[in-house]
Amino acid sequence: MKRPLMGAGIALVAGTAAALFDVPGLWVAIIAAVGVVCLMKWTECSLIYILGLSVFLFVGFCRGMSSTTEVYENFHMEEHIRGEIWRVQQKTKSTYIYVKTDEKFSVLVTVACRENEEKRQQEYYKGQVIQVVGRAEALDTPSNPGQFDAMQYYGSQGIMYRLRADEISIICEGSWIWRKLRFLEKLKGALFNFYSLTMSEDGAGVVQAAVLGDRSGFQEDLRRYYQQNGWMHLVTTSGLHLSFIAMGLYRRLRKSTVPVLPSTVTALLLMMAYGYMTDFGDSMLRAMGMMVFLLVGRLLGRKMDVPTALVLTADVLLLLRPERLFLAGFQLSFGAVAGMEVGKYIIKYWRNGEKKQKNENADIFKEYYLKKISEILWVQIGIFLVTLPVLLWHMYEVPLMGFFYNFFMIPLVSVIVPAVFAAGLIGISHIPILAGAAMKVMWGIDWLLKWIHKLPSCVLICGKPQWRQIFLFCIFMFIALWILSRKQIGCKKFVKCLLFAGILVVGCFILMFVRERSDQILCMDVGQGDGICILGEDGEAILVDGGSSDVKKVYQYRIEPLLKYYGVRKIDAWFLTHGDSDHVSGIEEALSSCEIPVRQVILPDIAEDETLDEIRRSAIEKNIPVRIIRPEDQLTSGNFRLTCLYPKVEWGLMDKNNNSLVLVLSRKMGEKDFRMLFMGDLESEGEALLLEKKGLPDCDVLKVGHHGSSRATSMHFLKAVMPEWTFISCGTDNRYGHPHAQTLERLDKAGCQYLTTARQGALILRIFSGDYQVMAWKKKRKY
Structure with a gap:
């Protein structure tokens, strides 16, 4: 069998994945048995090899089962620790110090220094033993669809919890090995300063991130630009850069007639030094593992087989820490290399049977470049x-x-990275003539980056696919590759290629554009604030408020990821109930980015409000229509109808909360209408006026006013609307004490079931033809 090690490695990865995704052991055994039968019937593999694959599958499954991810939530968090530093990361406003404690099970802790500038000036190095006293915090789990999973990300690195440091003291400088290697960290600092001095802020941030793995100077707007263009892998110290530097050195040594062994050892030493200096990220470890397998294979006189090296490297990394399999960086790093091999496979069969032209010199030159392209x-x-x-x-x-x-x-970066690295080394040498030349090189690269940053960017928001869509896409992809590789298919090459392309297009369409949509309403967890997202089955999206007083950049980190998760490409309308920052900070941020366009902004009919007036001016500058909504005004979108109940400028309450916009949402649900009431921050005085002026219909669900404050949601009001469910939007351990105990008592007396975003995360309400369903995102529980 070709590539036996690759088959064994794939079996181990499959077993690990099955355990991490909670596939029952019985199902794994059944699938393994079916696989054994199929391999024995349709391949020429020996029985011993097939049984060996089963052993590797079992080993991977057992290793995945021993994963400690579930331990993190219940781990006892110490606020006084002592341990050894193994990684230091500089952030824009903080320093992250990764510490391996003295505990026998090797707990990894993140220590963040944010407030004390004196602590930020202290330099920390790998290997130092430190003592830390601070405030322990659990790692965040996502409370909204699409939100970043801090527990999964840091947990995959073995980190149990976060400790915000109040006091840090260095106990010792570490062993002699750490002290000898410290020159690499100081070299990194010297290169960082050289790039800062010789380049613009954006150019230096890009180079520091790409060459040194330090993103402290990589500005947020530039990061978004690179992400939109699919360039993030180019500004990460990935295996791509390691290949440029280490493999380039190896090839030059071999061309200089240096024997294989010294060339291999030199390349490996450079690879280890560069990996140490840039903190051994998963992508770097992947490249290092592959290079070790490939170079050692060449040293032993074996063929350099990239797919086998890729799979064996994945096996080693997953055996060390199975949770890596969940990380996007791990998947993209290995997926990119696997994609290159798929491309080579396509080229191999695409050119199968082509005849080479040997006698026409003009065509040979043209053919060479066409083939390269x-x-x-x-x-x-x-x-x-x-x-x-x-x-x-x-x-x-x-x-x-x-x-x-x-x-x-990619070809450009293959030149820039080594050039920048070499220019940095020469520049910090302080040799007058050479240092001047190095600075000119940096100025030229800075000018080139400024030109690149003027290129337009464009993204297509598709939403998160389901597992069955990914499975179908993989089936279509394998069928297309099988068709391309078959000689027995009785059709011309042109027809065969059309069939190949058509199958891939159908697979991509299923993966990118086919989504199961339903009418749903989400009460987002925005911390101490308010945010409602209404999604229609035909792709409509309406927001009501969206702000927070304790979550910074709430639109970027909470609202926008949720919209992208559901594949929202436009916001049809954005209602604002009033001008408090915990209701409007999201739209203030959104109007400045405009990645997801806002079609119209709808404001309440109230007297002047400075905050809302500023939002109105910003929207008009962006050519976004602004509408004032008054009682009885309606907005219809898909199956939803939103009707304004309150306020009216003539009613003239002075308190901002009691001038909050009140909306009732209705939708046909079988023979009756489903109704949900959005109260903003309306309090008892406004509720009384609303009942007096308009009256209120019964509702199925009530979004409680003012985050569950005792001054809102009176008993008289509850008796008037008679909700079955009530949603409360508030932050965890907020300084206002929301929701107040008096409010919860009134809800209990009225027979209302209630959920809070602080405890349950985003509250999701799905509406069907004859019923509706309530679900809490954080608890993954349906009601």
Whole structure:
């Protein structure tokens, strides 16, 4: 059998994945038995090899079962620790110090220094033993669809919890090995300062991130631009850069007639030094593992087999820490290399049977470059196909321009990274003539980056696919590759290629555009604030408020990821109930980014409000229509109808909360109407006026006013609306004490079931033809 080690490695990865995704052991055994029968019947593999595959599958499953992810939530968090530093990360406003404690089960702790500037000036190095006193915090789990999973990300690195440091003291400088290696960390600092001095802020941030793995200078707007263009892998110290530097050195040594052994050892030492300096990320470990297998294989006189090296490296990393399998960086790093191999596979069978022209010199030159371009094209297509499910699963969008930009960006980076690294080394040497030349190189690269940053960006928001869509996409992809590789198919090459392309297009369409949509209403967890998202089955999206007083950049980190998760490409209307920052900070942020366009902004009919007036001016500057809504006014969107009940400027209450916009949402649900009431921050005085002026219909669900304050949701009001369910939007351990005990007592007396975003996360209400369903995102529980 070809590549026996690759088959064993795939079996181990499959077993680990099955355990991590909670596949029952019985099902794994049944699938393994079916696989054994199929291999014995349709392949020429020996029985011993097939049984060996089963053993590797079992080993991977057992290793995945021993994963400690579930331990993190119940781990006892100490506020006084002592341990050894193994990683230091500089952030824009903090320093992250990763500490391995003295405990026998090797707890990894994140220590963040944010407030004390003196602590930020203290330099910390790997290997130092420190003592830390601070405030322990559990790692965040996502409380909204699409939100970043801090527990999964840091847990995959073995970190149990976060400790915000109040006091840090260095006990010792570490062992002699750590002290000898410290020059690499100081070299990194010297290169960082050189890039800062010789380049613009944006250019230095890009180079520092790409060459040194330090993103402290990589500005947020630039990061979003790179993400939209699919360039984030180019500004990460990934295996791509390691390949440029270490493999480039190896090839030059071999061309200089240096023997294989010294060339291999030199490349490996450089690889280890560079990996140490840039903190050994998963992508770096992948490249290092592959290079070790490939270089050692060449040293032993074996063929350099990239797919086998890729699978064996994945096996080693997953055996060390199975939770890596969940990370987007791990999946994209391995997926990109696998995609390159898929592209080479396509090229192999695409050219099968082509005749070479040997006698026409003019055509040979032309043919050479056409073939090179076609090779790059197919490799790009292979990478796109393999990484597409990963991008949609984790980021919910596809960078459209990135596919075309990578034709010149990847070759360009292969030149820039070594050039910048070499220029930095020469520049910090302080040799007058050479240092001057190095600075000119940096100025030239800075000018080139400024030109690149003017290129347009474009993304296609698709939403998160379901598992069955990914499964169908993989089936279509395998069928297409099988058709391309078969000689027995009785059709011309042109027809065969059309069939190949058509199957891939159908597979991509299913993965990117087929979504199961339903009418649903989400009470988002925005911390101490308010935010309602109304989604229609035909792709409509309406927001009511969206702000927070304790979550910074609430739109970027809470609202926008949720919209992308559901594939929302436009916001049809954005209602604002009043001008408090915990209701409007999200739209203030959104109007400045405009990645997801807002079609109209709807404001309440009240007297002047400085905050709302500023939002009105910002919207008009962006050519976004602004509408004032008054009682009896309606907005129809899909199956939903939103009717304004309150306020009216003539009613003239002075308190901002009691001038909050009140909306009732209605939708046909069988023979009756479903109704939900949105109260903003309306309190008892406003409730009384509303009952006096308008009266209120019965409702199925009530979004409680003013975050559950005791001054809102009076008993008289509850008797008038008689809700079955009530949603309360508030932050965890907020300083206002929301929801107040008096409010919860009134809800209990009225017979209302209630849920809070602080405890249950986003509250999701799905409406069907004859009923509705309530679900809490954080608890993954249906009611």
